[in-house]
Amino acid sequence: MENYATIMAINNAYPDLFEQERKVAEYILKNPEAVTNMSVTELAEKSNVSDATIIRFSKKVGFKGFYHFKISLAKDIIDPETKISTHIDVENIKASIDNIFSYKIEEIKKTADVIDTTSVKNCIDLIVNCDSLYFFAAGNSNPVAVYAAYQFSQAGIKTVVNITPEMQINAAFSMGENDVAFGISNSGSTRMMLDVFEITQKRKIKSICITSYAKSPLAQLSDCTLHTVMTEKIFFEAFSSSRMMPMVVIDALLLLLSKNKTIDAYKHNSNCEQYLAKYKY
Structure with a gap:
Protein backbone atom coordinates (compact mmCIF):
# COMPACT_ATOMS: atom_id res chain seq x y z
CA MET A 1 0.00 0.00 0.00
CA GLU A 2 3.04 2.33 0.20
CA ASN A 3 2.43 3.87 -3.23
CA TYR A 4 -1.35 3.65 -3.12
CA ALA A 5 -3.34 6.67 -1.93
CA THR A 6 -5.67 5.77 0.94
CA ILE A 7 -8.64 7.72 -0.38
CA MET A 8 -8.24 6.07 -3.78
CA ALA A 9 -8.08 2.67 -2.07
CA ILE A 10 -11.42 3.37 -0.36
CA ASN A 11 -13.06 4.49 -3.61
CA ASN A 12 -11.76 1.45 -5.50
CA ALA A 13 -12.96 -0.96 -2.82
CA TYR A 14 -16.34 0.74 -2.34
CA PRO A 15 -18.34 -1.41 -4.83
CA ASP A 16 -17.27 -4.57 -2.97
CA LEU A 17 -18.06 -3.28 0.52
CA PHE A 18 -21.07 -4.48 2.49
CA GLU A 19 -23.67 -1.96 3.66
CA GLN A 20 -22.15 -1.51 7.13
CA GLU A 21 -18.66 -1.15 5.67
CA ARG A 22 -19.94 1.51 3.27
CA LYS A 23 -21.14 3.53 6.26
CA VAL A 24 -17.54 3.55 7.50
CA ALA A 25 -16.20 4.52 4.07
CA GLU A 26 -18.68 7.37 3.71
CA TYR A 27 -17.89 8.77 7.15
CA ILE A 28 -14.14 8.64 6.50
CA LEU A 29 -14.46 10.31 3.10
CA LYS A 30 -16.43 13.15 4.70
CA ASN A 31 -14.22 13.47 7.82
CA PRO A 32 -10.72 12.20 6.96
CA GLU A 33 -8.79 14.51 9.29
CA ALA A 34 -10.97 13.75 12.30
CA VAL A 35 -10.61 10.00 11.73
CA THR A 36 -6.80 10.16 12.10
CA ASN A 37 -7.28 10.95 15.80
CA MET A 38 -10.01 8.38 16.49
CA SER A 39 -9.86 4.96 18.08
CA VAL A 40 -11.66 1.96 16.60
CA THR A 41 -14.47 2.45 19.12
CA GLU A 42 -14.88 6.15 18.35
CA LEU A 43 -15.05 5.59 14.58
CA ALA A 44 -17.50 2.73 15.08
CA GLU A 45 -19.74 4.99 17.13
CA LYS A 46 -19.59 7.81 14.59
CA SER A 47 -20.36 5.41 11.74
CA ASN A 48 -23.07 3.54 13.67
CA VAL A 49 -21.36 0.18 13.19
CA SER A 50 -19.53 -2.34 15.38
CA ASP A 51 -15.82 -2.32 16.24
CA ALA A 52 -15.43 -5.53 14.23
CA THR A 53 -16.77 -3.77 11.13
CA ILE A 54 -14.00 -1.16 11.39
CA ILE A 55 -11.37 -3.90 11.44
CA ARG A 56 -12.95 -5.71 8.48
CA PHE A 57 -13.20 -2.47 6.54
CA SER A 58 -9.51 -1.66 7.13
CA LYS A 59 -8.47 -5.06 5.80
CA LYS A 60 -10.81 -4.87 2.81
CA VAL A 61 -9.23 -1.64 1.60
CA GLY A 62 -5.80 -3.25 1.79
CA PHE A 63 -4.33 -2.66 5.25
CA LYS A 64 -3.26 -4.99 8.05
CA GLY A 65 -5.57 -3.23 10.48
CA PHE A 66 -7.04 0.11 11.52
CA TYR A 67 -3.75 1.37 12.96
CA HIS A 68 -1.95 1.00 9.62
CA PHE A 69 -4.95 2.50 7.84
CA LYS A 70 -4.75 5.63 10.04
CA ILE A 71 -1.03 6.05 9.35
CA SER A 72 -1.63 6.01 5.61
CA LEU A 73 -4.69 8.26 5.82
CA ALA A 74 -2.82 10.83 7.91
CA LYS A 75 -0.02 11.00 5.36
CA ASP A 76 -2.57 11.49 2.57
CA ILE A 77 -4.52 14.37 4.08
CA ILE A 78 -1.77 16.58 5.45
CA ASP A 79 -1.27 19.67 3.33
CA PRO A 80 2.25 19.34 1.88
CA GLU A 81 2.64 23.11 2.11
CA THR A 82 1.96 23.29 5.86
CA LYS A 83 2.73 19.86 7.24
CA ILE A 84 5.54 19.23 9.67
CA SER A 85 8.11 16.88 8.24
CA THR A 86 8.23 13.40 9.78
CA HIS A 87 11.77 12.77 8.59
CA ILE A 88 14.30 11.84 11.27
CA ASP A 89 17.92 11.35 10.29
CA VAL A 90 20.99 11.08 12.55
CA GLU A 91 22.97 12.70 9.74
CA ASN A 92 20.84 15.84 10.10
CA ILE A 93 20.34 16.29 13.83
CA LYS A 94 19.16 19.92 13.67
CA ALA A 95 16.32 19.24 11.21
CA SER A 96 15.34 16.07 13.08
CA ILE A 97 15.19 17.89 16.43
CA ASP A 98 13.08 20.65 14.83
CA ASN A 99 10.64 18.06 13.45
CA ILE A 100 10.30 16.18 16.74
CA PHE A 101 9.84 19.34 18.80
CA SER A 102 7.32 20.71 16.30
CA TYR A 103 5.14 17.64 16.79
CA LYS A 104 5.43 17.90 20.56
CA ILE A 105 4.40 21.55 20.49
CA GLU A 106 1.46 20.68 18.23
CA GLU A 107 0.32 17.97 20.66
CA ILE A 108 0.40 20.42 23.56
CA LYS A 109 -1.62 22.99 21.60
CA LYS A 110 -4.22 20.42 20.56
CA THR A 111 -4.52 19.05 24.09
CA ALA A 112 -5.05 22.58 25.43
CA ASP A 113 -7.87 22.97 22.89
CA VAL A 114 -9.70 19.75 23.76
CA ILE A 115 -9.21 19.47 27.51
CA ASP A 116 -12.43 20.15 29.41
CA THR A 117 -12.02 22.86 32.05
CA THR A 118 -14.96 21.57 34.10
CA SER A 119 -13.28 18.16 34.29
CA VAL A 120 -10.04 19.81 35.39
CA LYS A 121 -11.84 21.64 38.20
CA ASN A 122 -13.63 18.46 39.28
CA CYS A 123 -10.31 16.59 39.32
CA ILE A 124 -8.71 19.23 41.53
CA ASP A 125 -11.68 19.09 43.93
CA LEU A 126 -11.39 15.30 44.18
CA ILE A 127 -7.64 15.47 44.80
CA VAL A 128 -7.86 18.23 47.42
CA ASN A 129 -10.54 16.38 49.39
CA CYS A 130 -9.18 12.83 49.19
CA ASP A 131 -7.40 10.93 51.96
CA SER A 132 -4.95 9.29 49.55
CA LEU A 133 -4.39 9.47 45.81
CA TYR A 134 -3.71 6.05 44.23
CA PHE A 135 -2.01 5.98 40.83
CA PHE A 136 -2.58 3.14 38.37
CA ALA A 137 -0.88 2.48 35.03
CA ALA A 138 0.52 -0.30 32.84
CA GLY A 139 3.43 -0.71 30.44
CA ASN A 140 4.83 2.54 29.04
CA SER A 141 2.58 4.60 31.32
CA ASN A 142 4.09 3.22 34.54
CA PRO A 143 6.89 5.83 34.64
CA VAL A 144 4.23 8.55 34.37
CA ALA A 145 2.39 7.13 37.39
CA VAL A 146 5.61 7.14 39.44
CA TYR A 147 6.35 10.70 38.31
CA ALA A 148 2.84 11.84 39.21
CA ALA A 149 2.93 10.20 42.65
CA TYR A 150 6.21 11.93 43.46
CA GLN A 151 5.04 15.33 42.20
CA PHE A 152 1.73 15.26 44.07
CA SER A 153 3.43 14.08 47.25
CA GLN A 154 5.66 17.16 47.07
CA ALA A 155 2.49 19.24 47.09
CA GLY A 156 1.38 17.61 50.34
CA ILE A 157 -0.97 14.99 48.87
CA LYS A 158 -0.61 11.48 50.26
CA THR A 159 0.06 9.23 47.26
CA VAL A 160 0.36 5.51 46.59
CA VAL A 161 1.83 3.93 43.45
CA ASN A 162 2.60 0.33 42.47
CA ILE A 163 3.89 -0.91 39.13
CA THR A 164 3.04 -4.63 39.17
CA PRO A 165 -0.46 -5.85 38.23
CA GLU A 166 -0.71 -7.88 41.44
CA MET A 167 0.03 -4.91 43.69
CA GLN A 168 -2.29 -2.63 41.72
CA ILE A 169 -5.20 -5.06 42.01
CA ASN A 170 -4.49 -5.39 45.74
CA ALA A 171 -4.41 -1.60 46.06
CA ALA A 172 -7.78 -1.27 44.30
CA PHE A 173 -9.33 -3.63 46.85
CA SER A 174 -7.68 -1.91 49.83
CA MET A 175 -8.60 1.71 49.02
CA GLY A 176 -10.71 3.61 51.53
CA GLU A 177 -14.00 5.31 50.72
CA ASN A 178 -12.37 8.76 50.71
CA ASP A 179 -9.44 7.76 48.50
CA VAL A 180 -9.25 8.57 44.78
CA ALA A 181 -8.02 6.33 41.94
CA PHE A 182 -5.99 8.07 39.22
CA GLY A 183 -5.48 6.01 36.05
CA ILE A 184 -3.11 6.81 33.19
CA SER A 185 -3.61 5.00 29.88
CA ASN A 186 -3.09 6.35 26.37
CA SER A 187 -5.46 3.83 24.75
CA GLY A 188 -7.90 3.67 27.65
CA SER A 189 -8.49 0.01 26.89
CA THR A 190 -5.66 -1.84 28.67
CA ARG A 191 -7.21 -4.90 30.30
CA GLN A 201 -16.39 1.56 40.51
CA LYS A 202 -18.06 -1.39 42.26
CA ARG A 203 -16.57 -0.17 45.55
CA LYS A 204 -17.86 3.36 44.81
CA ILE A 205 -14.37 4.86 44.87
CA LYS A 206 -14.06 8.16 43.00
CA SER A 207 -11.73 8.06 40.01
CA ILE A 208 -9.81 10.17 37.49
CA CYS A 209 -8.18 9.10 34.24
CA ILE A 210 -5.89 10.60 31.61
CA THR A 211 -6.36 9.08 28.15
CA SER A 212 -6.10 10.00 24.47
CA TYR A 213 -9.54 8.55 23.76
CA ALA A 214 -12.34 10.40 25.50
CA LYS A 215 -14.87 7.62 24.81
CA SER A 216 -12.59 4.73 25.72
CA PRO A 217 -13.74 2.00 28.14
CA LEU A 218 -11.53 3.50 30.87
CA ALA A 219 -13.12 6.92 30.43
CA GLN A 220 -16.55 5.33 30.79
CA LEU A 221 -15.49 3.87 34.15
CA SER A 222 -14.06 7.15 35.46
CA ASP A 223 -15.75 10.04 37.26
CA CYS A 224 -13.42 12.58 35.62
CA THR A 225 -11.61 12.23 32.29
CA LEU A 226 -8.73 14.40 31.09
CA HIS A 227 -8.35 14.04 27.33
CA THR A 228 -4.93 14.35 25.67
CA VAL A 229 -4.08 14.43 21.96
CA MET A 230 -1.46 12.05 20.59
CA THR A 231 -0.02 12.18 17.07
CA GLU A 232 3.19 10.19 17.43
CA LYS A 233 1.59 6.82 16.76
CA ILE A 234 0.38 8.11 13.43
CA PHE A 235 3.41 10.02 12.23
CA PHE A 236 6.29 8.08 13.76
CA GLU A 237 5.74 4.43 12.88
CA ALA A 238 9.05 3.07 14.13
CA PHE A 239 8.87 4.39 17.68
CA SER A 240 6.20 5.84 19.87
CA SER A 241 6.45 7.34 23.33
CA SER A 242 3.11 8.15 24.92
CA ARG A 243 4.44 9.69 28.13
CA MET A 244 4.90 13.38 27.44
CA MET A 245 1.30 14.58 27.19
CA PRO A 246 0.07 12.90 30.40
CA MET A 247 3.05 14.46 32.19
CA VAL A 248 2.16 17.90 30.81
CA VAL A 249 -1.41 17.50 32.07
CA ILE A 250 -0.13 16.36 35.48
CA ASP A 251 2.14 19.42 35.68
CA ALA A 252 -0.82 21.65 34.81
CA LEU A 253 -2.90 20.05 37.58
CA LEU A 254 -0.07 20.61 40.06
CA LEU A 255 0.29 24.29 39.15
CA LEU A 256 -3.46 24.79 39.54
CA LEU A 257 -3.40 22.82 42.79
CA SER A 258 -0.68 25.13 44.14
CA LYS A 259 -3.19 28.00 43.95
CA ASN A 260 -5.82 26.13 45.96
CA LYS A 261 -6.19 27.67 49.42
CA THR A 262 -7.24 24.39 51.04
CA ILE A 263 -3.68 23.07 50.96
CA ASP A 264 -0.36 24.85 51.24
CA ALA A 265 1.53 23.12 48.45
CA TYR A 266 4.30 25.72 48.37
CA LYS A 267 5.02 25.42 52.11
CA HIS A 268 5.05 21.62 52.00
CA ASN A 269 7.38 21.58 49.00
CA SER A 270 9.69 24.16 50.61
CA ASN A 271 9.93 22.12 53.82
CA CYS A 272 10.86 19.01 51.85
CA GLU A 273 13.45 20.86 49.77
CA GLN A 274 15.08 22.40 52.85
CA TYR A 275 15.40 19.04 54.54
CA LEU A 276 16.70 17.34 51.38
CA ALA A 277 19.24 20.09 50.70
CA LYS A 278 21.88 18.29 52.79
CA TYR A 279 21.85 15.41 50.28
CA LYS A 280 22.56 17.70 47.33
CA TYR A 281 26.03 18.76 46.34
Missing part, protein backbone atom coordinates in the same frame (compact mmCIF):
# COMPACT_ATOMS: atom_id res chain seq x y z
CA MET A 192 -5.46 -4.53 33.64
CA MET A 193 -6.51 -0.89 33.93
CA LEU A 194 -10.12 -1.77 33.16
CA ASP A 195 -10.04 -4.48 35.84
CA VAL A 196 -8.74 -1.97 38.40
CA PHE A 197 -11.36 0.63 37.56
CA GLU A 198 -14.17 -1.92 37.51
CA ILE A 199 -13.14 -2.79 41.07
CA THR A 200 -13.05 0.86 42.19
Whole structure:
Protein backbone atom coordinates (compact mmCIF):
# COMPACT_ATOMS: atom_id res chain seq x y z
CA MET A 1 0.00 0.00 0.00
CA GLU A 2 3.04 2.33 0.20
CA ASN A 3 2.43 3.87 -3.23
CA TYR A 4 -1.35 3.65 -3.12
CA ALA A 5 -3.34 6.67 -1.93
CA THR A 6 -5.67 5.77 0.94
CA ILE A 7 -8.64 7.72 -0.38
CA MET A 8 -8.24 6.07 -3.78
CA ALA A 9 -8.08 2.67 -2.07
CA ILE A 10 -11.42 3.37 -0.36
CA ASN A 11 -13.06 4.49 -3.61
CA ASN A 12 -11.76 1.45 -5.50
CA ALA A 13 -12.96 -0.96 -2.82
CA TYR A 14 -16.34 0.74 -2.34
CA PRO A 15 -18.34 -1.41 -4.83
CA ASP A 16 -17.27 -4.57 -2.97
CA LEU A 17 -18.06 -3.28 0.52
CA PHE A 18 -21.07 -4.48 2.49
CA GLU A 19 -23.67 -1.96 3.66
CA GLN A 20 -22.15 -1.51 7.13
CA GLU A 21 -18.66 -1.15 5.67
CA ARG A 22 -19.94 1.51 3.27
CA LYS A 23 -21.14 3.53 6.26
CA VAL A 24 -17.54 3.55 7.50
CA ALA A 25 -16.20 4.52 4.07
CA GLU A 26 -18.68 7.37 3.71
CA TYR A 27 -17.89 8.77 7.15
CA ILE A 28 -14.14 8.64 6.50
CA LEU A 29 -14.46 10.31 3.10
CA LYS A 30 -16.43 13.15 4.70
CA ASN A 31 -14.22 13.47 7.82
CA PRO A 32 -10.72 12.20 6.96
CA GLU A 33 -8.79 14.51 9.29
CA ALA A 34 -10.97 13.75 12.30
CA VAL A 35 -10.61 10.00 11.73
CA THR A 36 -6.80 10.16 12.10
CA ASN A 37 -7.28 10.95 15.80
CA MET A 38 -10.01 8.38 16.49
CA SER A 39 -9.86 4.96 18.08
CA VAL A 40 -11.66 1.96 16.60
CA THR A 41 -14.47 2.45 19.12
CA GLU A 42 -14.88 6.15 18.35
CA LEU A 43 -15.05 5.59 14.58
CA ALA A 44 -17.50 2.73 15.08
CA GLU A 45 -19.74 4.99 17.13
CA LYS A 46 -19.59 7.81 14.59
CA SER A 47 -20.36 5.41 11.74
CA ASN A 48 -23.07 3.54 13.67
CA VAL A 49 -21.36 0.18 13.19
CA SER A 50 -19.53 -2.34 15.38
CA ASP A 51 -15.82 -2.32 16.24
CA ALA A 52 -15.43 -5.53 14.23
CA THR A 53 -16.77 -3.77 11.13
CA ILE A 54 -14.00 -1.16 11.39
CA ILE A 55 -11.37 -3.90 11.44
CA ARG A 56 -12.95 -5.71 8.48
CA PHE A 57 -13.20 -2.47 6.54
CA SER A 58 -9.51 -1.66 7.13
CA LYS A 59 -8.47 -5.06 5.80
CA LYS A 60 -10.81 -4.87 2.81
CA VAL A 61 -9.23 -1.64 1.60
CA GLY A 62 -5.80 -3.25 1.79
CA PHE A 63 -4.33 -2.66 5.25
CA LYS A 64 -3.26 -4.99 8.05
CA GLY A 65 -5.57 -3.23 10.48
CA PHE A 66 -7.04 0.11 11.52
CA TYR A 67 -3.75 1.37 12.96
CA HIS A 68 -1.95 1.00 9.62
CA PHE A 69 -4.95 2.50 7.84
CA LYS A 70 -4.75 5.63 10.04
CA ILE A 71 -1.03 6.05 9.35
CA SER A 72 -1.63 6.01 5.61
CA LEU A 73 -4.69 8.26 5.82
CA ALA A 74 -2.82 10.83 7.91
CA LYS A 75 -0.02 11.00 5.36
CA ASP A 76 -2.57 11.49 2.57
CA ILE A 77 -4.52 14.37 4.08
CA ILE A 78 -1.77 16.58 5.45
CA ASP A 79 -1.27 19.67 3.33
CA PRO A 80 2.25 19.34 1.88
CA GLU A 81 2.64 23.11 2.11
CA THR A 82 1.96 23.29 5.86
CA LYS A 83 2.73 19.86 7.24
CA ILE A 84 5.54 19.23 9.67
CA SER A 85 8.11 16.88 8.24
CA THR A 86 8.23 13.40 9.78
CA HIS A 87 11.77 12.77 8.59
CA ILE A 88 14.30 11.84 11.27
CA ASP A 89 17.92 11.35 10.29
CA VAL A 90 20.99 11.08 12.55
CA GLU A 91 22.97 12.70 9.74
CA ASN A 92 20.84 15.84 10.10
CA ILE A 93 20.34 16.29 13.83
CA LYS A 94 19.16 19.92 13.67
CA ALA A 95 16.32 19.24 11.21
CA SER A 96 15.34 16.07 13.08
CA ILE A 97 15.19 17.89 16.43
CA ASP A 98 13.08 20.65 14.83
CA ASN A 99 10.64 18.06 13.45
CA ILE A 100 10.30 16.18 16.74
CA PHE A 101 9.84 19.34 18.80
CA SER A 102 7.32 20.71 16.30
CA TYR A 103 5.14 17.64 16.79
CA LYS A 104 5.43 17.90 20.56
CA ILE A 105 4.40 21.55 20.49
CA GLU A 106 1.46 20.68 18.23
CA GLU A 107 0.32 17.97 20.66
CA ILE A 108 0.40 20.42 23.56
CA LYS A 109 -1.62 22.99 21.60
CA LYS A 110 -4.22 20.42 20.56
CA THR A 111 -4.52 19.05 24.09
CA ALA A 112 -5.05 22.58 25.43
CA ASP A 113 -7.87 22.97 22.89
CA VAL A 114 -9.70 19.75 23.76
CA ILE A 115 -9.21 19.47 27.51
CA ASP A 116 -12.43 20.15 29.41
CA THR A 117 -12.02 22.86 32.05
CA THR A 118 -14.96 21.57 34.10
CA SER A 119 -13.28 18.16 34.29
CA VAL A 120 -10.04 19.81 35.39
CA LYS A 121 -11.84 21.64 38.20
CA ASN A 122 -13.63 18.46 39.28
CA CYS A 123 -10.31 16.59 39.32
CA ILE A 124 -8.71 19.23 41.53
CA ASP A 125 -11.68 19.09 43.93
CA LEU A 126 -11.39 15.30 44.18
CA ILE A 127 -7.64 15.47 44.80
CA VAL A 128 -7.86 18.23 47.42
CA ASN A 129 -10.54 16.38 49.39
CA CYS A 130 -9.18 12.83 49.19
CA ASP A 131 -7.40 10.93 51.96
CA SER A 132 -4.95 9.29 49.55
CA LEU A 133 -4.39 9.47 45.81
CA TYR A 134 -3.71 6.05 44.23
CA PHE A 135 -2.01 5.98 40.83
CA PHE A 136 -2.58 3.14 38.37
CA ALA A 137 -0.88 2.48 35.03
CA ALA A 138 0.52 -0.30 32.84
CA GLY A 139 3.43 -0.71 30.44
CA ASN A 140 4.83 2.54 29.04
CA SER A 141 2.58 4.60 31.32
CA ASN A 142 4.09 3.22 34.54
CA PRO A 143 6.89 5.83 34.64
CA VAL A 144 4.23 8.55 34.37
CA ALA A 145 2.39 7.13 37.39
CA VAL A 146 5.61 7.14 39.44
CA TYR A 147 6.35 10.70 38.31
CA ALA A 148 2.84 11.84 39.21
CA ALA A 149 2.93 10.20 42.65
CA TYR A 150 6.21 11.93 43.46
CA GLN A 151 5.04 15.33 42.20
CA PHE A 152 1.73 15.26 44.07
CA SER A 153 3.43 14.08 47.25
CA GLN A 154 5.66 17.16 47.07
CA ALA A 155 2.49 19.24 47.09
CA GLY A 156 1.38 17.61 50.34
CA ILE A 157 -0.97 14.99 48.87
CA LYS A 158 -0.61 11.48 50.26
CA THR A 159 0.06 9.23 47.26
CA VAL A 160 0.36 5.51 46.59
CA VAL A 161 1.83 3.93 43.45
CA ASN A 162 2.60 0.33 42.47
CA ILE A 163 3.89 -0.91 39.13
CA THR A 164 3.04 -4.63 39.17
CA PRO A 165 -0.46 -5.85 38.23
CA GLU A 166 -0.71 -7.88 41.44
CA MET A 167 0.03 -4.91 43.69
CA GLN A 168 -2.29 -2.63 41.72
CA ILE A 169 -5.20 -5.06 42.01
CA ASN A 170 -4.49 -5.39 45.74
CA ALA A 171 -4.41 -1.60 46.06
CA ALA A 172 -7.78 -1.27 44.30
CA PHE A 173 -9.33 -3.63 46.85
CA SER A 174 -7.68 -1.91 49.83
CA MET A 175 -8.60 1.71 49.02
CA GLY A 176 -10.71 3.61 51.53
CA GLU A 177 -14.00 5.31 50.72
CA ASN A 178 -12.37 8.76 50.71
CA ASP A 179 -9.44 7.76 48.50
CA VAL A 180 -9.25 8.57 44.78
CA ALA A 181 -8.02 6.33 41.94
CA PHE A 182 -5.99 8.07 39.22
CA GLY A 183 -5.48 6.01 36.05
CA ILE A 184 -3.11 6.81 33.19
CA SER A 185 -3.61 5.00 29.88
CA ASN A 186 -3.09 6.35 26.37
CA SER A 187 -5.46 3.83 24.75
CA GLY A 188 -7.90 3.67 27.65
CA SER A 189 -8.49 0.01 26.89
CA THR A 190 -5.66 -1.84 28.67
CA ARG A 191 -7.21 -4.90 30.30
CA MET A 192 -5.46 -4.53 33.64
CA MET A 193 -6.51 -0.89 33.93
CA LEU A 194 -10.12 -1.77 33.16
CA ASP A 195 -10.04 -4.48 35.84
CA VAL A 196 -8.74 -1.97 38.40
CA PHE A 197 -11.36 0.63 37.56
CA GLU A 198 -14.17 -1.92 37.51
CA ILE A 199 -13.14 -2.79 41.07
CA THR A 200 -13.05 0.86 42.19
CA GLN A 201 -16.39 1.56 40.51
CA LYS A 202 -18.06 -1.39 42.26
CA ARG A 203 -16.57 -0.17 45.55
CA LYS A 204 -17.86 3.36 44.81
CA ILE A 205 -14.37 4.86 44.87
CA LYS A 206 -14.06 8.16 43.00
CA SER A 207 -11.73 8.06 40.01
CA ILE A 208 -9.81 10.17 37.49
CA CYS A 209 -8.18 9.10 34.24
CA ILE A 210 -5.89 10.60 31.61
CA THR A 211 -6.36 9.08 28.15
CA SER A 212 -6.10 10.00 24.47
CA TYR A 213 -9.54 8.55 23.76
CA ALA A 214 -12.34 10.40 25.50
CA LYS A 215 -14.87 7.62 24.81
CA SER A 216 -12.59 4.73 25.72
CA PRO A 217 -13.74 2.00 28.14
CA LEU A 218 -11.53 3.50 30.87
CA ALA A 219 -13.12 6.92 30.43
CA GLN A 220 -16.55 5.33 30.79
CA LEU A 221 -15.49 3.87 34.15
CA SER A 222 -14.06 7.15 35.46
CA ASP A 223 -15.75 10.04 37.26
CA CYS A 224 -13.42 12.58 35.62
CA THR A 225 -11.61 12.23 32.29
CA LEU A 226 -8.73 14.40 31.09
CA HIS A 227 -8.35 14.04 27.33
CA THR A 228 -4.93 14.35 25.67
CA VAL A 229 -4.08 14.43 21.96
CA MET A 230 -1.46 12.05 20.59
CA THR A 231 -0.02 12.18 17.07
CA GLU A 232 3.19 10.19 17.43
CA LYS A 233 1.59 6.82 16.76
CA ILE A 234 0.38 8.11 13.43
CA PHE A 235 3.41 10.02 12.23
CA PHE A 236 6.29 8.08 13.76
CA GLU A 237 5.74 4.43 12.88
CA ALA A 238 9.05 3.07 14.13
CA PHE A 239 8.87 4.39 17.68
CA SER A 240 6.20 5.84 19.87
CA SER A 241 6.45 7.34 23.33
CA SER A 242 3.11 8.15 24.92
CA ARG A 243 4.44 9.69 28.13
CA MET A 244 4.90 13.38 27.44
CA MET A 245 1.30 14.58 27.19
CA PRO A 246 0.07 12.90 30.40
CA MET A 247 3.05 14.46 32.19
CA VAL A 248 2.16 17.90 30.81
CA VAL A 249 -1.41 17.50 32.07
CA ILE A 250 -0.13 16.36 35.48
CA ASP A 251 2.14 19.42 35.68
CA ALA A 252 -0.82 21.65 34.81
CA LEU A 253 -2.90 20.05 37.58
CA LEU A 254 -0.07 20.61 40.06
CA LEU A 255 0.29 24.29 39.15
CA LEU A 256 -3.46 24.79 39.54
CA LEU A 257 -3.40 22.82 42.79
CA SER A 258 -0.68 25.13 44.14
CA LYS A 259 -3.19 28.00 43.95
CA ASN A 260 -5.82 26.13 45.96
CA LYS A 261 -6.19 27.67 49.42
CA THR A 262 -7.24 24.39 51.04
CA ILE A 263 -3.68 23.07 50.96
CA ASP A 264 -0.36 24.85 51.24
CA ALA A 265 1.53 23.12 48.45
CA TYR A 266 4.30 25.72 48.37
CA LYS A 267 5.02 25.42 52.11
CA HIS A 268 5.05 21.62 52.00
CA ASN A 269 7.38 21.58 49.00
CA SER A 270 9.69 24.16 50.61
CA ASN A 271 9.93 22.12 53.82
CA CYS A 272 10.86 19.01 51.85
CA GLU A 273 13.45 20.86 49.77
CA GLN A 274 15.08 22.40 52.85
CA TYR A 275 15.40 19.04 54.54
CA LEU A 276 16.70 17.34 51.38
CA ALA A 277 19.24 20.09 50.70
CA LYS A 278 21.88 18.29 52.79
CA TYR A 279 21.85 15.41 50.28
CA LYS A 280 22.56 17.70 47.33
CA TYR A 281 26.03 18.76 46.34
